[in-house]
Amino acid sequence: MLKVIKFGGTSLASAQQFQKVAAIVRADKSRRYVVASAPGKRFSEDIKVTDLLLTCHRLAKEGENFDVPFNQIKARFEEIIADLGLSLSLEDEFTAFYRRIVKGASEAYIASRGEHFNARILAAYLDFPFIETAEGIIFDENGALLEEVTNEKLGALLKKNPRAVLPGFYGATEHGDIRIFSRGGSDITGSLAARAVKADLYENWTDVSGLLMADPRIVKNPRAIEFVTYRELRELSYMGASVLHEDAIFPVRREGIPINIRNTNAPEDAGTMIVEQAEKSAGIVTGIAGKKGFGAIYIEKGMMNSELGFGRRVLRVLEDRKISFEHLPSGIDTLTVVVERGALVGHENEIIHDLQKAVQADRIHLVEDLCLIAVVGRGMINSPGTAARLFGALAKEKINIRMIDQGSSELNIIVALEEKDYEKALQAIYNEFVPEA
Numbered sequence: 001m002l003k004v005i006k007f008g009g010t011s012l013a014s015a016q017q018f019q020k021v022a023a024i025v026r027a028d029k030s031r032r033y034v035v036a037s038a039p040g041k042r043f044s045e046d047i048k049v050t051d052l053l054l055t056c057h058r059l060a061k062e063g064e065n066f067d068v069p070f071n072q073i074k075a076r077f078e079e080i081i082a083d084l085g086l087s088l089s090l091e092d093e094f095t096a097f098y099r100r101i102v103k104g105a106s107e108a109y110i111a112s113r114g115e116h117f118n119a120r121i122l123a124a125y126l127d128f129p130f131i132e133t134a135e136g137i138i139f140d141e142n143g144a145l146l147e148e149v150t151n152e153k154l155g156a157l158l159k160k161n162p163r164a165v166l167p168g169f170y171g172a173t174e175h176g177d178i179r180i181f182s183r184g185g186s187d188i189t190g191s192l193a194a195r196a197v198k199a200d201l202y203e204n205w206t207d208v209s210g211l212l213m214a215d216p217r218i219v220k221n222p223r224a225i226e227f228v229t230y231r232e233l234r235e236l237s238y239m240g241a242s243v244l245h246e247d248a249i250f251p252v253r254r255e256g257i258p259i260n261i262r263n264t265n266a267p268e269d270a271g272t273m274i275v276e277q278a279e280k281s282a283g284i285v286t287g288i289a290g291k292k293g294f295g296a297i298y299i300e301k302g303m304m305n306s307e308l309g310f311g312r313r314v315l316r317v318l319e320d321r322k323i324s325f326e327h328l329p330s331g332i333d334t335l336t337v338v339v340e341r342g343a344l345v346g347h348e349n350e351i352i353h354d355l356q357k358a359v360q361a362d363r364i365h366l367v368e369d370l371c372l373i374a375v376v377g378r379g380m381i382n383s384p385g386t387a388a389r390l391f392g393a394l395a396k397e398k399i400n401i402r403m404i405d406q407g408s409s410e411l412n413i414i415v416a417l418e419e420k421d422y423e424k425a426l427q428a429i430y431n432e433f434v435p436e437a
């Protein structure tokens, strides 16, 4: 058994958290390659080291003094080192780092140092070798990851050591210039490492005990999801329920490596397993995700169904305006295009005008206050009556459904509602499908 294990920023935010991390790593001999994030928040008003680093870069670029954030960063690392009782000193490196910022180091280089220094400290604390990911994760000159080159190089680098700690979030071009992933990108590093060493499991340790069935800010004490398939996760994360960087899925998925989301602060919790195919059948519904901030364009025209190219002409207008659509439900003489509200606001008249010109509709009108709720579950395909239960739950609360869309995979049903009904609807759907504990 071989596991790659990644710890997020809150898991490595202080010496106390490092101690928990070390206990987790030592509890299982198969946890051999450890990916570290930069120190995150210790409390809600705290500032992530990555954000402080980005502030240093911005100030330096504007010719301003960046001593305040720089010293905060240095103090955070020094405190972790001192509280762990390590003999490691990063003094000289911080002096060199300061000079590099003054000389105009790139944003990516500066941002990457949070992970770099934190991984150095964790390696010293665990007494594992430190591996420089910049030598294994390779980007092209435009900042796009070279996945196959990376797979080979990172695999060769890691296999030299039976155990190692490596920094997340960054890599380098073949010329050695540091490049970073987008925010939260240490998840991707972990996934690439898991693929490169053909791990049996990728454990992603964070500060929640896995994915929850619904947003806990809206639904009271939602249950944790035990098993979710990659496809379900995609449907759920699309609506904003992600605890994992989206790009972290593909490298492990192609190798059939499951991901286990775990909680550093509650290591006894099993967390969520993300798998290609779930062995265990969950309830009908795996999760419920939703988002406000949508709008819709309703288009009506007699005999639309027999007018060749009608849909294409509508979508062409949107494409020309760089508007991408979320859903496209249609009736015999109607077509609705659901889009993000931001794409409509302020451009209503122009959009109607362009569409009218393109398709000579009988009626076009816009609605700008919709939310979408996706009810996702691999169990739905075999459960007749799921839609009836969903609509019944909403009807009981007198909530009006503005649009319905069932994905062709029968993995989800999406409803559009008025925004004002969002919270009530989410709770009603949850209560309908999740039996009380």
Ligand code: ASP
Pocket: 008, 009, 037, 038, 048, 050, 051, 114, 168, 169, 182, 183, 184, 185, 186, 187
């Ligand atoms: N430290 C980086 C961030 O704050 C990357 C990560 O934590 O995954 O986004």
